[in-house]
Amino acid sequence: MLNIIPDEVNFLDCTLRDGGYYTGWDFAPELVSDYVATINILPVRMVELGLAGKPESHGYFASVTSSKAEQVAAGLLVKACVMIDAKDALASELPIPLAMIRLTEGLVPGHITTVRVAAHYSSLAACRNICAELSHRGFRVFLNLMQIDAANAAEIEMCVKEVKQIDTIDVLYIADSFGSMKPTRVQELIGRFAGRIEPDIGFHGHDNRGYALVNSVAAAMAGATWIDCTMGGMGRGAGNTASEQLLPILTRLEPSKERALIEHVLRHFDPLRKRYGWGSSAAYQFAGSNFIHPSYVQKLREGRALSEAAIIRRLSDLRADERMSFANEKLSALMAQDIA
Known part of the structure; x- marks a missing residue:
C-alpha cells in the first residue's frame, strides 16, 4: 500500500x-x-x-x-x-x-x-x-x-x-x-x-x-x-x-x-x-470528536488538578458557538466550577 x-x-x-x-x-x-x-x-x-x-x-x-x-x-x-x-x-x-x-x-x-x-x-x-x-x-x-x-x-x-x-x-x-x-x-x-x-x-x-x-x-x-x-x-x-x-x-x-x-x-x-503531558487522552479525544479547541483541554489539564472525566464534563458545558474559538474568559468560567 x-x-x-x-x-x-x-x-x-x-x-x-x-x-x-x-x-x-x-x-x-x-x-x-x-x-x-x-x-x-x-x-x-x-x-x-x-x-x-x-x-x-x-x-x-x-x-x-x-x-x-x-x-x-x-x-x-x-x-x-x-x-x-x-x-x-x-x-x-x-x-x-x-x-x-x-x-x-x-x-x-x-x-x-x-x-x-x-x-x-x-x-x-x-x-x-x-x-x-x-x-x-x-x-x-x-x-x-x-x-x-x-x-x-x-x-x-x-x-x-x-x-x-x-x-x-x-x-x-x-x-x-x-x-x-x-x-x-x-x-x-x-x-x-x-x-x-x-x-x-x-x-x-x-x-x-x-x-x-x-x-x-x-x-x-x-x-x-x-x-x-x-x-x-x-x-x-x-x-x-x-x-x-x-x-x-x-x-x-x-x-x-x-x-x-x-x-x-x-x-x-x-x-x-513528562513535564507538560501532551499526547492523546480521553479528554483530547472527546474534544477532537466534538470540534472543541484543543487549548481548552491543554489549560484544564495544567497542574493535573482535574481528572479526565471532570475535564470532559466541563467541555460538555461549552455551547456550540463557544467550542471552536478559545477564550480566556470562558476558560476561567470552566475552571471555576466545583470539582465533582
Whole structure:
C-alpha cells in the first residue's frame, strides 16, 4: 500500500513553533543546537523556527527575525520558515501592506525562505493581499487552512475557487486543527483540492484521537507532498505527528540516523513530555470528536488538578458557538466550577 506514496514528499519539522505552545516559545540552547544537528542528518526539507510578529513577552521563538534565525540556526542545512497568524494582520486598523510590515519586522529572505500563513478557512479570500505582500518581498508562501474539517461541502468548494484566485500560494495546507479527522476525511479533503489547484498540498496533523500518524500517511497516499511533524509529537493540545514515527515509515531512513533521532527525542523531548503531558487522552479525544479547541483541554489539564472525566464534563458545558474559538474568559468560567 505504501508503494503508492510519491517519492517527492517533503517533510517539515515544526517542533520549535508548535511545541512552543507548551514552553512559551522558549527552548534551552542545548536542545536547539542538538535539534539543528539532528535535523541536518534527516530527510527533512524545512524547519519552522517559530512564530513572527508576536510580542517579545511571548518567548524567544514567538517573534523570530532574520537575525535570530542566523543566531540559532547558523548551522542548519535545510531551509527555514516562520508562521504568522492571518488574524494579526486582518484585525489591524492599518492597511494590509502596513500591517504586514509591522507583523514581519526584522524578516528578510535569507535564512528564512518561507512564511506560513495560518488562516481560518472562512477568511481565505481576505488573505489574498497578505500572500501578495509576502510574495512581493521575496518569500515563498505556504497557507494553512485552519479548522477546515468543520467546513461543509459548499464551503470547501468555495475554498477551492478562492485558492484559484490567489496566484502567490506555493503550498496549501490542510490543517487538522481539532485533531478531529479520520483517514477517510483526510483523503476526501485532499481529493477535493488535488488536481484542481496550482499550489502543492500539505497536511498538518494533530493527535487528539490518536490518528496523527495514520492521517499523515493517508495524506501522502492521497497526493499531499508536504507533511508536518514534530520531535516526540510535541505540539499544542494533544500534539502532532511524531517525527521519529513518520520518517521511518515514509522514507528509507538509515538505522544509524533513526537511532540518532530516537536518542535526540529521548534526551530532550521525553522529559518535556513528562513535564507538560501532551499526547492523546480521553479528554483530547472527546474534544477532537466534538470540534472543541484543543487549548481548552491543554489549560484544564495544567497542574493535573482535574481528572479526565471532570475535564470532559466541563467541555460538555461549552455551547456550540463557544467550542471552536478559545477564550480566556470562558476558560476561567470552566475552571471555576466545583470539582465533582
